[in-house]
Amino acid sequence: MSVIKIREIEAKSIISSSNLPGADYVINPYTGCMNSCLYCYARFMKRFTEHTEPWGKFIDAKINGPDLIPGKTSKYQDKKIFMSSVTDPYNPLEVKYKLTRRILEKLIPLQPELEILTKSNLVLRDVELLLQFKSCQVGITITTTDDTLRKEIEPYTSSIQKRIEALVKLKESGIETYVFIGPILPFFTDWKEIVLETKKLTDSYIFENLNIAGAVWGCIRKWLSGKHQDLLQEYERIYFTKSGYWDNVEKDIEKFCRGQKLDFEIYFHHRK
Numbered sequence: 001m002s003v004i005k006i007r008e009i010e011a012k013s014i015i016s017s018s019n020l021p022g023a024d025y026v027i028n029p030y031t032g033c034m035n036s037c038l039y040c041y042a043r044f045m046k047r048f049t050e051h052t053e054p055w056g057k058f059i060d061a062k063i064n065g066p067d068l069i070p071g072k073t074s075k076y077q078d079k080k081i082f083m084s085s086v087t088d089p090y091n092p093l094e095v096k097y098k099l100t101r102r103i104l105e106k107l108i109p110l111q112p113e114l115e116i117l118t119k120s121n122l123v124l125r126d127v128e129l130l131l132q133f134k135s136c137q138v139g140i141t142i143t144t145t146d147d148t149l150r151k152e153i154e155p156y157t158s159s160i161q162k163r164i165e166a167l168v169k170l171k172e173s174g175i176e177t178y179v180f181i182g183p184i185l186p187f188f189t190d191w192k193e194i195v196l197e198t199k200k201l202t203d204s205y206i207f208e209n210l211n212i213a214g215a216v217w218g219c220i221r222k223w224l225s226g227k228h229q230d231l232l233q234e235y236e237r238i239y240f241t242k243s244g245y246w247d248n249v250e251k252d253i254e255k256f257c258r259g260q261k262l263d264f265e266i267y268f269h270h271r272k
Contacts, residue, residue, distance in 0.1 A: 004036075005057065005058040005059075006061065006093065007059075007060045008061050009060045011064060011068065014029070014062065014066075014069065014103070015068070018080075018082060020082060023080045023085075023115065025079060025082070025112075026083070027065075027082070027103060028089075029087070030084075030087040030091060030099065031060040032055070032060055032087065033091050034056075034091045035056070035156050036154070036156050037154040038153050038220065039153060039183050039185070039216060040055060041214075059091070061099060063099070065103055066102035071106075076111075077110060077111050077112065078111070078112070078135075079113065080112065080114075081107070082115045082117070083115070084117070088118050089118060090120035090122040092120075094120075095122065100126070101125070101129065104126055104130070107133075111134055112133075113137075114130070114136045115137045115139070116136075117140075117141060118139070118141070119141045120158045121165060122158070123140075124166055124169055124170070127170070130175055131173065131174070137175075138170055138175055138177050140177065140202075141180040142163055142164075142180070143183065143185065144160070144189055144190070145190065145193050145197060149188060152227060153188075164197065164198065167179070167201040168201055171202070177201070178202055178206055179194065179195075179206075181207050182206065182207060184209045184210060186231075186245065187231055195262070199260065204263035205262055205263070205265070206264070206266075206267065207265070207268070208266075209249065209268045209269060211269040253266055254266065
């Protein structure tokens with residue numbers, strides 16, 4: 001693993017109102033992330049920090065985060081709390097700090113509707129806590145079934161096989177799951193293959209396409225130029241001309257999932 005700057009910080013708050021669809025609040029136990037996904041949309045968060053390191057090369061652990069969860073309140077009962085919107089709550093630093101685990105312990109008496117999204121099989125560590133929520137859903141992100149590609153685009157995440165094994169064990173535990181297929185990378189993400197490999201292991205699917213807003217396009221372009229030069233022109237066509245590419249993919253997903261009788265949602269970013 002390349003050098004990543006790690007800081008311990010004290011946050012002013014840990015539960016924030018959400019503008020995400022289907023979530024009332026979000027909790028991010030960390031600022032930044034150790035997964036170093038080249039397509040990460042959360043790069044904009046850097047401007048709220050004092051870091052000069054590139055996004056993916058720093059992470060702040062909110063060491064007082066669990067203490068910021070109120071002891072007694074009905075405010076969050078039956079409200080959806082999502083972990084996490086701009087970090088992975090089970091990124092590798094969680095092994096040391098256990099912030100996500102300690103936050104879960106504090107949330108149990110409050111009984112929110114809990115949703116967790118992660119790329120890590122570390123979530124299995126906390127199954128006994130998750131089962132204490134009346135409503136709990138765990139999403140596992142799978143962007144590719146090719147682990148060699150996985151190492152290129154999200155180098156410090158759990159292997160694809162470990163994520164699939166996590167789905168198996170979550171299902172065996174009776175925890176509701178979904179597979180988040182996103183971002184869909186043109187010519188790399190075989191979303192049909194992902195569905196066919198996991199459809200007996202999960203309750204539903206969410207699909208999202210690659211969003212190149214902000215600094216993301218520069219990272220994608222650099223990656224393609226260095227490792228997949230033959231596809232750079234195709235990406236430029238998809239994103240900078242009126243190609244209709246994503247409209248067609250969206251239609252294909254809908255037709256396929258309906259044919260497979262799957263529960264699914266599509267959240268696509270269409271460049272106008």
